[in-house]
Amino acid sequence: MTPITLIARALKRERTKAGLSLSALAERAGLAKSTLSQLEAAQGNPSIETLWAIANALDVPFGFLFDTARPEMTLVRAGEGTQINAEGTNLSAVLLSNGPPGSRRDLYRFDLVAGAARHAAAHPQGTIEHALVSSGRARIGPADALQDLGPGDYFRFPGDIAHSYEAISDEATVFLAMEFPR
Known part of the structure; x- marks a missing residue:
C-alpha cells in the first residue's frame, strides 16, 4: 500500500x-x-x-x-522507509514506528543537513519529545532552550511549544520519539 x-x-x-x-x-x-x-x-x-x-x-x-495493521516484527534498514520531506528545507523524516493501539507515541529518524533548520509548530498540549543523536551534531529544542547535541546525546523537551531541529555539522541523524497525551 x-x-x-x-x-x-x-x-x-x-x-x-x-x-x-x-x-x-x-x-x-x-x-x-x-x-x-x-x-x-x-x-x-x-x-x-x-x-x-x-x-x-x-x-x-x-x-x-x-496507520497500518501492525506485524509482530518490523525491520527498517538504514536508508529504507518512506521519506517525508519538509517544505523549504532539506530535512527528511522517516516514520519508523507509530504507536500500537492504545499507545500514543511515534518513532522517527530525521536526516538533517547544515543550513536547513526545521522549525516545528507546537504539537498537542502535553506532547513530549525525546531526541537521540546517532551521528553528526545538531541543535535541537525550544527557542529559549536550544541544546547542541553530539553522537549519543539525548534530550527530552516539551513538544507542545514551538521548537526546531538543525544540523550544526554537515549532516546529522537524529532519532526522535514523540509521546502524545491521552
Missing part, C-alpha cells in the same frame, strides 16, 4: 471519528478544502507541514496518518 493511500484511509477514518466535515477540518487545519478532498481521494503529495496541520487539527499523533 502506498503512503498516500495510507494517508487517505487514515484521514477519512480520523475525520469521521472526530465528527468533522471536510470544510470544518480544513478550517481547523488552515488548509483549503480542496487539499483535504484530494488527500482523501489518495491524490497529491502532502508536505510534512500539511500533515502536521491535519494531525494537530484532528488532535491525533502524526503517525496516525500512516
